[in-house]
Amino acid sequence: MATATTARTINSGLTVVGSAYPALNIRSGINSAVKAPSKKSKTPYGDMLLDITNQQQQLYDQLYRPLNQRLIQDVNSTAIVDQAKQEASAVDSGKYIARSQRQQLRYGLNATPQEQEAINYQQQLGGALTSDGNINNARVKQQERNEQLRSELVNISRGISAQAMDSATNAAGAESTRKSTNANIQAQNTAAEKGVYGAIGSMALMALMMM
Amino acid sequence: MSGGDAPKVKETPAEKIAASKASARWNERQQDGYLDLEVAQVADSERDYREFFAGRTSADIAKKELEANKGLGTATVQKLGDLSDTVREASAVGKTDAAIQAQAIKDNRRVASSKLGSDIAGAALQGFDTTAAMAGQRAVDKVQNKIIKNNARNQMVMDLASAAATGYGMKKAGYSVGKKGISGPETQVYDAKQGKNVTQAGRNYGWSPLLQGL
Numbered sequence: 001m002a003t004a005t006t007a008r009t010i011n012s013g014l015t016v017v018g019s020a021y022p023a024l025n026i027r028s029g030i031n032s033a034v035k036a037p038s039k040k041s042k043t044p045y046g047d048m049l050l051d052i053t054n055q056q057q058q059l060y061d062q063l064y065r066p067l068n069q070r071l072i073q074d075v076n077s078t079a080i081v082d083q084a085k086q087e088a089s090a091v092d093s094g095k096y097i098a099r100s101q102r103q104q105l106r107y108g109l110n111a112t113p114q115e116q117e118a119i120n121y122q123q124q125l126g127g128a129l130t131s132d133g134n135i136n137n138a139r140v141k142q143q144e145r146n147e148q149l150r151s152e153l154v155n156i157s158r159g160i161s162a163q164a165m166d167s168a169t170n171a172a173g174a175e176s177t178r179k180s181t182n183a184n185i186q187a188q189n190t191a192a193e194k195g196v197y198g199a200i201g202s203m204a205l206m207a208l209m210m211m
Numbered sequence: 212m213s214g215g216d217a218p219k220v221k222e223t224p225a226e227k228i229a230a231s232k233a234s235a236r237w238n239e240r241q242q243d244g245y246l247d248l249e250v251a252q253v254a255d256s257e258r259d260y261r262e263f264f265a266g267r268t269s270a271d272i273a274k275k276e277l278e279a280n281k282g283l284g285t286a287t288v289q290k291l292g293d294l295s296d297t298v299r300e301a302s303a304v305g306k307t308d309a310a311i312q313a314q315a316i317k318d319n320r321r322v323a324s325s326k327l328g329s330d331i332a333g334a335a336l337q338g339f340d341t342t343a344a345m346a347g348q349r350a351v352d353k354v355q356n357k358i359i360k361n362n363a364r365n366q367m368v369m370d371l372a373s374a375a376a377t378g379y380g381m382k383k384a385g386y387s388v389g390k391k392g393i394s395g396p397e398t399q400v401y402d403a404k405q406g407k408n409v410t411q412a413g414r415n416y417g418w419s420p421l422l423q424g425l
Contacts, residue, residue, distance in 0.1 A: 043345070043349070046342060046345055046346075049338055049341065049342055050225070050338070050342050052338065053335050053338030053339055053342060054335075056331055056332075056334055056335035056338060057232070057332070057335040057339075059331060060328055060331045060332040060335060063328070064324065064325065064327070064328020064329070064331060064332070065239070065243070065328065065332075067321060067324055067325055067328065068243060068325050068328065068329075069243050069244075070321075071321055071322070071325055072243060072244045072245065072248065073244075075248060077314075079310065079314060080307065080310050080311055080314060083306055083307050083310040084307040084310075086306075087305075087306050087307055122277070125277055126277060129270060129273050129274050129277060132270045132273070133270040133271070133274060134307055136270050137307075138307050138311075139263075140263075140264070141311050143263070145311070145314060145315065145318065147255070148318075149318055149322070150248050150251065150252055151252065152318075152322045152325075153245065153248050153322075153325070154245070154248050154249050154252050156245070156322075156325055156326060156329050157240055157245035157246070157248060157249060159326075159329050159333070160236060160237075160239060160240050160245065160329065160332075161237070161240060163236055163329075163332065163333040163336050164233050164234075164236040164237035164239075164240075164336075165237075166336070166340075167229065167230075167232065167233030167236065167336045167337075167339070167340055168230070168233040168234070168237065170229070170233075170340045170343070170344070171226065171229055171230035171233055171340075171343070174226055174343060174344065174347050175222070175226075177347070177351075178220050178222065178347065178350075178351075181220050181351055181354070182219050182220055185217050185218060185219070185220075185354065185358060186217050188217075188358065189217035189358075190217075192362060192365065196365060196369060199369050199372075199373065200369075200372070203372060203373050203376040203377075204376070206376060206377070206380060209380075
């Protein structure tokens with residue numbers, strides 16, 4: 001993903017400054033001014049609602065949905081553990097041993113060869129265990145973080161389900177209403193048709209009787 | 212108008228769009244991997260974490276052992292060892308701690324944005340639904356208005372036909388329309404004075420039958 005290096009303006013609205021932000025790939029047309037309603041339109045306010053709704057949908061599709069997709073990919077992240085491993089590999093026992101020896105000189109201590117060996121052993125073992133503990137802690141933290149993120153995303157997922165079901169319910173309801181209305185119209189039409197035939201027959205009979 | 216060609220309320224384009232958006236939103240769960248997350252979450256709820264934490268426990272035990280061993284050395288070795296450990300611990304985990312905190316801040320922001328995005332998508336769905344509902348209502352109104360007009364037209368045709376049939380029948384029966392309104396058929400009545408049948412003008416009903424008809 002490209003990185004912005006200077007201040008930029010997204011669709012004459014949001015200004016983003018600095019290089020730490022990824023460039024957002026947003027097509028023009030989102031969050032633009034509402035189109036002037038067509039003079040021929042019979043429902044200008046309805047058209048305005050549809051225009052805004054389309055813009056909302058496009059904004060979600062282009063800005064938020066990719067973010068969600070990245071978040072979902074990130075649920076299996078190993079970044080914290082990787083960082084701990086990287087840190088562990090950078091641990092230089094020799095550096096700590098040298099530091100220990102400088103401290104001995106600073107305080108005027110003269111360790112015996114056996115003592116020095118013990119100090120070096122402690123430094124090496126301590127370094128290894130610190131790194132080991134650090135990585136293990138990182139694994140736990142990583143696990144906790146990934147589970148928390150997944151939990152948040154599952155909640156969002158349930159929200160998506162609820163929204164989709166609400167909308168599908170509305171669509172099914174509209175379909176049912178339409179079918180019902182058409183059945184009523186058909187029945188009314190048949191009734192009216194029979195009424196017309198009855199009236200014509202009645203008139204014909206009346207005319208015959210008057211002849 | 213026969214039963215077959217009754218006007219129908221057809222599905223509007225707005226309704227089709229709203230239904231497709233609902234479907235797309237639902238499919239998004241599967242396409243983007245939300246469903247997998249839910250499945251994994253349920254599966255992990257049954258997971259035994261003892262093995263996962265076993266490594267940590269081993270490290271903790273080894274650390275404790277090291278601490279205990281320090282007591283076996285001279286006071287000088289012990290003090291130097293403690294000082295080195297403090298420095299090492301502080302510097303060794305610094306970047307990892309920073310990574311954890313940075314990750315938490317980033318996650319919080321991204322999840323907040325994601326929730327906002329979900330709200331926006333929900334609002335868009337509602338907008339599509341509302342647009343569809345309005346378009347559907349307009350389609351129903353249009354058909355109902357057509358029915359009202361058709362019924363009125365049919366009624367008018369029947370009234371005219373009825374009037375024409377009645378008029379035809381009445382004319383055949385000898386009724387006539389004059390300046391004073393509708394008159395009944397002439398009748399033959401016996402005139403005793405003349406000793407023969409004479410023609411008698413029909414009864415005049417005035418205009419009221421027509422006016423009543425109207």
